[in-house]
Amino acid sequence: MTTTDAHPTTTIEADPDVPTVRMVREFDAPRELVYRAHVDPELVRQWMGPHSIAMDIEVWDMRTGGEYRYTATRDGEEIAHFYGAVHRVDENERIVQTFGFEEMPDAVSLDTLTFHELPGGRTRLEALSVVYDFEARAGMLASGMEVGVDEGYAALDDVLARLGGAAERA
Amino acid sequence: MTTTDAHPTTTIEADPDVPTVRMVREFDAPRELVYRAHVDPELVRQWMGPHSIAMDIEVWDMRTGGEYRYTATRDGEEIAHFYGAVHRVDENERIVQTFGFEEMPDAVSLDTLTFHELPGGRTRLEALSVVYDFEARAGMLASGMEVGVDEGYAALDDVLARLGGAAERA
Numbered sequence: 001m002t003t004t005d006a007h008p009t010t011t012i013e014a015d016p017d018v019p020t021v022r023m024v025r026e027f028d029a030p031r032e033l034v035y036r037a038h039v040d041p042e043l044v045r046q047w048m049g050p051h052s053i054a055m056d057i058e059v060w061d062m063r064t065g066g067e068y069r070y071t072a073t074r075d076g077e078e079i080a081h082f083y084g085a086v087h088r089v090d091e092n093e094r095i096v097q098t099f100g101f102e103e104m105p106d107a108v109s110l111d112t113l114t115f116h117e118l119p120g121g122r123t124r125l126e127a128l129s130v131v132y133d134f135e136a137r138a139g140m141l142a143s144g145m146e147v148g149v150d151e152g153y154a155a156l157d158d159v160l161a162r163l164g165g166a167a168e169r170a
Numbered sequence: 171m172t173t174t175d176a177h178p179t180t181t182i183e184a185d186p187d188v189p190t191v192r193m194v195r196e197f198d199a200p201r202e203l204v205y206r207a208h209v210d211p212e213l214v215r216q217w218m219g220p221h222s223i224a225m226d227i228e229v230w231d232m233r234t235g236g237e238y239r240y241t242a243t244r245d246g247e248e249i250a251h252f253y254g255a256v257h258r259v260d261e262n263e264r265i266v267q268t269f270g271f272e273e274m275p276d277a278v279s280l281d282t283l284t285f286h287e288l289p290g291g292r293t294r295l296e297a298l299s300v301v302y303d304f305e306a307r308a309g310m311l312a313s314g315m316e317v318g319v320d321e322g323y324a325a326l327d328d329v330l331a332r333l334g335g336a337a338e339r340a
Contacts, residue, residue, distance in 0.1 A: 017304075018188065018189055018302070018303055018304070019188055019300075020302060059235070064237075064253070064255075065229070065237030065239070065253065065255055066237075066255070067234075067235030067236075067255070069235070083234070083235065083258075084257060085234075085235055085236070085237070085255030085256050085257045085267070085268065086255050087254060087255045087268040087270060087278055088253075088270060088275070088278070090275075096268070096270075096278055097255070098255065098257040098266070098268060098280065100257060100258065100266075105258070105260075108257055108258070108266055108280065108282075109280075110268065110278065110279075110280040110300070110302075112278075112302075128302065130189075130280070130300055130301070130302050131300070132188070132190060132280075132282075132298065132300050133188055134187075134188070
């Protein structure tokens, strides 16, 4: 596996007709690894969110009918409490879940993560979120989410490179 | 408590700008009872869905991070398997959950039930659903959902009248 300093970009699209946000990112790793890095909490904590923020995962039960809950901390201070319910998990293919945080109890999105297999052992990850109205989406886009996404996915590249290397050595 | 044969109507609105469906129905019962009839599976099975269909509830865990699952049967034959994950429950006030069924694994909605207290011990229930696109919403509206809603809520009127009567006798 080749790794480079230049990480692929994440495309973030706001649909003009419906209050959705679509994020697309490619990874230089097989679909099973990208999926595993989303359902195994030991791996998730290594990459999720911006660099400056640590994720303290309390619950990460990625099964149909499961749930998750984690606290974001910066320099040991709790800054946000995220949680959601897991609607459906199709192994290696799709995760459908909700997303919210205690600091804004009315904010909620329905998120579908789809893991697409690409040629050459690569993967395209698509995350499609829908919220109740365009105002809520504007708030979501204005939240600085792209920093967490870009930095998180760059860290995920590194996690996947380690996992892939480990798989090659095994 | 007065009950009449003429049940209140349910308003079902499709928003022109976003793929949501809003259902509003008033009940002649206090908010705590209407809420209880949604979270207690012994009560839910007495009213949910059309008359002709029985609900076999396998899981009904109405807490933040919970889940539910039930099978609809007609004359003993299984006709659909419904399930969802519970994003958030604010007791007596609000339930936010997902909704899907095994027969159409891509179909999913995010549903918020809000229990509004009205004067005179009455309650307005609002159910706001959002789906990913207008096509999915059209399918939802064309599914005959209003029959299940109208018949189910008429049965809920009866359940609430019994609960209210029991509360008065106690």
